[in-house]
Amino acid sequence: MIQDNPMAGIGVEKLSHSVRDQIIGLLPRYPCKQAVTLPALHIVQDELRCVPFWAMREIADILDLSPAEVHDTMSFYGFFRTGEDPLGKTRLWVCRSLACQLRGGDDLLSQFCKKLGVSPTETTGDGMITLEFAECIGACEGAPAVMVNDEHRLNIDQPEKVDALIEELRAL
Amino acid sequence: MAYEPVLLGRANKADSTSLEGYRRDGGYETLGRILKEMTCDQVTEAVKSSGLRGRGGAGFPTGLKWTFLPKGHPGPIYLCVNVDESEPCTFNNRVLVEKDPHQVLEGIALSAYAVKASTAYFYIRYEYGAGMRIMQKAIDEAYAAGILGKNILGSNYSLDVFIHRGAGAYICGEETGLIESLEGKRAWPRIKPPFPAIEGAFRKPTIVNNPETLANVVHILQKGSDWFKSIGVPPDPKNPRDPGSYGPKLYCISGHVNSPGVVELPLGVTVRQLITDHGGGVWKGKKAKGCIPGGNSMGVMTEAEFDTPLDFNGPGRVGCLGLGTGAVTVFDEDTSIVDVLHNLCRFFQHESCGQCTPCREGTGWMFKIIDRFAKGQGRGEDLAVLEEIADKIGIMPGTTICGLADGAGWPVKNAIRKFRPEFEKYIQDGSSKRSKPLPMAAH
Numbered sequence: 001m002i003q004d005n006p007m008a009g010i011g012v013e014k015l016s017h018s019v020r021d022q023i024i025g026l027l028p029r030y031p032c033k034q035a036v037t038l039p040a041l042h043i044v045q046d047e048l049r050c051v052p053f054w055a056m057r058e059i060a061d062i063l064d065l066s067p068a069e070v071h072d073t074m075s076f077y078g079f080f081r082t083g084e085d086p087l088g089k090t091r092l093w094v095c096r097s098l099a100c101q102l103r104g105g106d107d108l109l110s111q112f113c114k115k116l117g118v119s120p121t122e123t124t125g126d127g128m129i130t131l132e133f134a135e136c137i138g139a140c141e142g143a144p145a146v147m148v149n150d151e152h153r154l155n156i157d158q159p160e161k162v163d164a165l166i167e168e169l170r171a172l
Numbered sequence: 173m174a175y176e177p178v179l180l181g182r183a184n185k186a187d188s189t190s191l192e193g194y195r196r197d198g199g200y201e202t203l204g205r206i207l208k209e210m211t212c213d214q215v216t217e218a219v220k221s222s223g224l225r226g227r228g229g230a231g232f233p234t235g236l237k238w239t240f241l242p243k244g245h246p247g248p249i250y251l252c253v254n255v256d257e258s259e260p261c262t263f264n265n266r267v268l269v270e271k272d273p274h275q276v277l278e279g280i281a282l283s284a285y286a287v288k289a290s291t292a293y294f295y296i297r298y299e300y301g302a303g304m305r306i307m308q309k310a311i312d313e314a315y316a317a318g319i320l321g322k323n324i325l326g327s328n329y330s331l332d333v334f335i336h337r338g339a340g341a342y343i344c345g346e347e348t349g350l351i352e353s354l355e356g357k358r359a360w361p362r363i364k365p366p367f368p369a370i371e372g373a374f375r376k377p378t379i380v381n382n383p384e385t386l387a388n389v390v391h392i393l394q395k396g397s398d399w400f401k402s403i404g405v406p407p408d409p410k411n412p413r414d415p416g417s418y419g420p421k422l423y424c425i426s427g428h429v430n431s432p433g434v435v436e437l438p439l440g441v442t443v444r445q446l447i448t449d450h451g452g453g454v455w456k457g458k459k460a461k462g463c464i465p466g467g468n469s470m471g472v473m474t475e476a477e478f479d480t481p482l483d484f485n486g487p488g489r490v491g492c493l494g495l496g497t498g499a500v501t502v503f504d505e506d507t508s509i510v511d512v513l514h515n516l517c518r519f520f521q522h523e524s525c526g527q528c529t530p531c532r533e534g535t536g537w538m539f540k541i542i543d544r545f546a547k548g549q550g551r552g553e554d555l556a557v558l559e560e561i562a563d564k565i566g567i568m569p570g571t572t573i574c575g576l577a578d579g580a581g582w583p584v585k586n587a588i589r590k591f592r593p594e595f596e597k598y599i600q601d602g603s604s605k606r607s608k609p610l611p612m613a614a615h
Contacts, residue, residue, distance in 0.1 A: 029334045031248070031374045037356030042337055063356075076358035076525075077339035079298065093299075097260040098464065098515045099426035099501050135342060135519055136260035137299045140426035140501070141433045150301025 015058050019047050023062055033063040037073050041080050045087070052083030088123040088130040090169045093147040097136035104157060105144040109133055111162050112146075129169050177436040178420055179387050183271035189306055191313040194274035200319055202394045203278050207285065207327040215286035219389055222397035223418040227384035228254060228345070229467065229496050231484045233415050234385055238287050240369035241377045250378040251289040252354065252368075253280055253386065255296040255303070256338055256345035259467035260519060262499040264422035265383045267434045269296075269303040272387075273310035277333070279386030281324065282393055284331050287379045292331065295350050297338045308335055342523035346574045347380035348372075349525065360527040361574035384422055392419075404439035405483040417483035417495075424499035425451035428460070428507070440486070444478040446500055458504040462590070466496025468516050469579025471586035472509075491589065493582045509591040510545050510598050513583060517542045520580035531577035534565035538584055545595075548602035555595055558584050 015023075023040045027033060040059045044051050051059075051074060053067075060067040074080045081087050094109040109120070116124050116131055123130040139145035142154020148169065156162060177183075187193035194200070206215060220235025241249060253276075257265045269276055284292050294311075296304050311333050314320040322330045341359050343349040348362035351373045372378020392400050400419050407416040417439040423446055426432045430452030437450070443463060447453060454460045462474045465482065471492040473480065480486045484495050503512055521539040526532045538561055541554050562581030566572055588595060 029332075031376075032355070034356035035354060035374075038339060038353065039337065042339070073356055073358055077341055079339040079341075096515075097519070098468065098503075098512065099261045099432075101511075101515050102427045102501070102503055102507065134299070134340075135522060136258065136262075138257055138263040138266050138297070140261050140263055140424065140499075143426060143432065147299060150298060150304075152299075152302065 013052070013054050015044065015055055016047065019043055020058075020062065023059070034065055034069070036063055037065070037070055038077075041070075041074055041077075045080055048086070049088070050081040050083050050086035054083075086123075089128050090172055091130045091132060091149055092165075092169065093132045093134035093137060094120075095135075095137045095139065095143070095145050095147070096133045097140070099136070099140035100143040100145060103143040108144045108146070108156055108162070111159065112166075115162060115166055126170075128172070129166070175420075175437055178391050179268060179275070179384065179422060180271065180434070180436045182275070183267070188271050189273055189310065191274055191310065191317060191319075194272070194278075199274055200278055200325070202390055203281050203319070204325045206282060206393055207325055207329055212286050212288050215282065215393065218397060219283075219286065219392055222392045222400040223416050224385065224388055224392060224400065225415065225417070225484060226381065227388070227421065227498075228382040229259065229469070229494070231495060234381065234389075237369065237381075238283075238379060240367060241287055241379070242370060245288075245377055247288065247290060248376055249287055249289045250373045250376055251280065251284045251287060251292040252347070252350060252373060252378055252380040253292060253294045254345060254347065254350055254380050254382045255294060255300065256342075256350060257300070257382075257497075258297055258342040258345050258523075259469065259497045259499065261426050261464060261501040262424055262467050262497040264424050264434050264497070264499070266300050266303050268383050268387060268422065269300070270306050273303075273307045274314070275387050275390060276307070276383045277310055277314055277319075279383070279389045280333060281319065281331055283379070283381060283386050283389050285329055286389075289379065290331065292333045293354055293373070294333060294335045295338060295344070295354060296335060297344070298340050304335060304337060311335070341525070342519075343525040343574075343576060346576065349574065350380060351378060358525075360525055361576075363573055388419055405481065405485075408485060411485075414485065417485065421482070421498050423450075423482065424497070425502070426499070427463070427501040428455045428458070428504040429453065429502050430455050440481045440483040442479050442481050442486075443473060443500055446482070447478070447502055451500075451502070454502060454504055456504070458506065460502050461505045461507055461509070462503060462512075464499075464501040464512075464516075464583070465492050466494065467499050467579075468519055469575075469582060470494060470496035471582040472512070472590060473586075474590050491586055493579065508598070509587055509594050510542070513587045514539075514542050514546050516583045517580070520576070524576060524580070528572040528574075528577070530565040530571040531580070534561045534577060535580045537561055538580065542584075545598060550595075550599035550602075552599065554599065555588055555592070559588055 057067045060070045120133045139152040182188045216238045224234045225231040344353045344359045349359040353359040368378040404418040407414040421439045435450040460475045465473045477490040517539040521535040524535045562584040566578030
């Protein structure tokens with residue numbers, strides 16, 4: 001999915017029928033089509049691990065919007081990745097909020113960086129794990145905490161737990 | 173007498189999330205009865221008379237908010253459930269949704285009925301994947317049982333509830349930011365008025381409430397306003413405008429305590445009681461240095477201020493912004509205040525939505541200055557500059573559209589005022605006195 005030319009793939013690649021159907025299926029929930037923008041971006045990114053320009057144009061087409069409107073919304077949320085910068089298979093977020101920092105969150109993040117050989121926002125060479133820092137993930141009772149995709153993992157407070165988690169994610 | 177939890181009363185049951193379990197405990201009986209016996213306006217009146225105030229942070233009286241809807245509006249009217257819960261160190265709504273989704277759903281249905289909403293959007297932050305799936309299952313069960321959808325529980329009232337997932341932006345917790353995000357736009361808060369009750373989602377009247385607030389509605393309608401008012405703190409007799417701090421509150425405790433978690437208590441517990449009686453005390457036998465009393469935005473409290481009651485008035489008496497989310501994060505005596513403030517400033521500069529220049533630039537400047545401190549390059553005039561920025565960004569000075577910047581400035585003002593000698597010494601000594609980053613296996 002990595003493209004040097006942002007226009008590459010336009011008119012060539014297509015969203016799958018399943019993705020299009022999921023997006024279209026949400027339309028009746030809202031009084032205007034634009035409201036499906038965020039859900040559509042989620043659906044596409046779940047499938048493609050990014051939202052390339054050609055997919056953005058297709059979303060715009062389904063929602064009767066200008067691609068610029070979809071891009072405007074998408075670019076607001078640092079959550080979505082462009083075609084040049086796709087996610088790895090699993091996204092691992094390390095919380096850097098105060099509650100986690102007070103219990104070693106900074107050290108936890110640097111351990112993941114070291115052991116995975118990447119900086120936050122980068123993906124391991126094998127494409128398996130994208131490491132991110134997160135602002136508070138709302139799991140403060142289990143600080144320091146991380147998130148595997150959208151699921152919390154609490155009390156990652158020993159180097160062995162870091163190793164075990166990395167091993168688990170590499171095996172996925 | 174020990175307080176008996178109501179909102180979390182079912183949280184430890186084995187099948188706390190199932191419809192069957194909820195019904196076995198009398199769940200949805202209140203909804204069925206209210207739909208038969210009370211008009212929408214009577215429900216609003218009951219909630220108004222209970223004195224319930226919003227649990228999301230601002231503490232606005234919930235029933236009063238509902239009365240701002242235009243009378244006789246032809247509809248549609250929307251209810252937005254604010255489960256963005258991005259205020260750092262706050263997780264009470266996550267626990268509530270994960271442990272007892274049907275209670276929240278019954279609160280949604282009752283409140284939607286009161287405000288005559290035909291659709292409720294359950295806006296949940298992306299980070300709550302488990303909560304989202306638990307709630308979706310509860311919604312599916314409720315539809316199948318005729319509790320949601322057309323003519324719920326055989327009444328004339330119909331309601332749809334849809335989940336809408338966020339994408340990791342703090343500003344979506346601001347109610348008009350949430351509405352913009354729901355509409356598929358960047359989550360830039362709107363200039364008010366018009367308030368959402370007049371013109372909200374899709375330009376229609378809209379009420380935005382958080383799950384804890386809505387869960388309280390179930391118990392108010394079940395047990396009555398007098399019961400609700402028997403819990404918490406009555407209005408300050410010296411302040412005729414104080415509506416009081418009634419009812420239960422879900423408090424979060426995190427940071428340097430032995431047992432972090434969520435606890436339900438009557439509004440008005442002190443920070444000290446919370447830490448000692450419910451958080452297992454400060455860890456490692458140490459003393460506390462201070463805390464963040466209600467999420468990052470509320471400012472900083474010193475240990476000497478720990479006897480402050482956490483009701484809607486208490487934190488303000490010691491210079492904090494307010495009760496906020498009731499999430500207390502404790503830091504021990506060995507923690508550098510510079511490290512604490514560095515973390516808070518980093519958060520706000522990252523999460524400023526960028527719409528208003530004073531906030532976008534101001535939060536960035538504050539972080540740059542405090543980051544300079546942390547690198548041992550603080551300058552004598554920096555404290556005055558920090559205070560000046562903190563004073564000039566926000567709704568209160570009138571320079572921004574929403575309150576994010578007020579919340580960003582408050583901990584800066586509080587920390588400098590309450591810990592000035594430590595900042596001055598830090599600047600003088602450079603980085604040599606910085607507390608070492610805690611190792612991960614610190615406990």
